[in-house]
Amino acid sequence: MTRSQLISQIKQKRSFLCVGLDTDINKIPEFLKTYPDPIFEFNKRIIDATADLCIAYKPNAAFYESHGVKGLQSLISTWKYIPKNILSIIDAKRGDIGNTSDMYARAFFDEAASGMGFDAITVTPYMGNDSVTPYLKYDGKWIIILALTSSAGSKDFQYIETPDGHLYETVIKKANTWAGDDRIMYVVGATKSTEFTGIRKYAPDNFLLVPGVGAQGGSLQEVCQYGITKDCGLIVNSSRGIIYADNTENFAEAAREEAKKLQQQMEEELVKAGVI
């Protein structure tokens, strides 16, 4: 999906919501467990209930890989089910030497090879340029680089002072020399909202993937106050806060209600910022 297609989806749906498909077999409703692929069955119903309210879905690879071959099949079925006009992000947080990254890129981007053709992947920047650029060989695909994460542990490395600012600022400045804002997004946690002003100095137009609203307590309004741009420039994720709103037969409707609440707040922010 191109940048202009993404922006047009945001304007059309009046939303910049990403629904996180962190699907935990121990948290899904009991009645789904009689289906041949309960994880896919859960995701399918969540997607049916929320597709008109969100512009992205983000399955987190760990929740699928932890089930071995069956989990991989659930992930492939889920990717296939995500409507093609909605950004599909695989949250894999990969990072390795070039020839290994080639294989990760093939695994998640090359449908003919693996059965999956995600639009975007989360990557760690720690191993540098040659670990990240292999993903860029795939035209039209995005890399989403971890910059300032929502985790408490972000202070261990990401705030280290370098001659060029905090380490996370150095990451953004350097990665911006690898490709433009039509190929690179950054992860910035919603729990770090006051840092968005500084980040916008180095990444004025890059889309930021913002997890941490909902279960982790980040504020959507604060993220927008400091981070929204004329093109929106934000994709805000909520996983547990949406998909586990209820664990009865009504789970999909309850998920829709939570997604709708966020979409309505996002619409207000988009109007306030003059994006729509």
Ligand SMILES: O=C(O)c1cc(=O)[nH]c(=O)n1[C@@H]1O[C@H](COP(=O)(O)O)[C@@H](O)[C@H]1O
């Ligand atoms: O890359 C991510 O998506 C990510 C980065 C980060 O800094 N913090 C973070 O929570 N995430 C992911 O975003 C999702 C957040 O889930 P909830 O806290 O349930 O909304 C999980 O899949 C996390 O792995």
